[in-house]
Amino acid sequence: MTREQLRHRLSATLMDTDEQHPIKCNITIGEEEAMGLSSLELPTVTSAFQLPSEGIIYFNIEGLEEPVEFDDIHKKDLIKILNALEM
Numbered sequence: 001m002t003r004e005q006l007r008h009r010l011s012a013t014l015m016d017t018d019e020q021h022p023i024k025c026n027i028t029i030g031e032e033e034a035m036g037l038s039s040l041e042l043p044t045v046t047s048a049f050q051l052p053s054e055g056i057i058y059f060n061i062e063g064l065e066e067p068v069e070f071d072d073i074h075k076k077d078l079i080k081i082l083n084a085l086e087m
Contacts, residue, residue: 001079003075003078006075006078006079006082007057007070009082009086010048010050010057010070010078010081010082010085011050011055011057013082013085013086014048014049014050014057014085015050017048017049017050018049018050018051018052019049019051019058019067021049022047022048022049022060023047023048023049023085024046024047025045025046025047025048025081025084025085026044026045026046027044027045027080027081027084027085028042028043028044028045029042029043029044029045029073029074029077029080029081030042030043030074030077031076043061043062043063044061044062045059045060045061045062045081046060046061046062047059047060048060048081048085049067056069056070057069057070058070059073059081
């Protein structure tokens with residue numbers, strides 16, 4: 001699946017969300033880059049949303065003050081997020 005296909009599917013999943021009304025979740029990401037880290041130390045996506053007017057997809061990650069944009073997330077992590085949100 002290409003990044004653009006991921007973007008379209010996530011956008012459809014997040015269609016009725018915004019910054020004040022995100023989809024809540026608890027998805028651990030970062031296994032690919034996590035050499036030697038415990039799963040408790042990996043980043044966790046706590047919610048996801050998109051800006052309706054711009055279609056930019058964001059993820060709130062535990063411990064970070066600012067949301068992280070779609071383009072800044074590794075492709076394998078995006079696939080994991082999509083699969084979890086579509087369940």
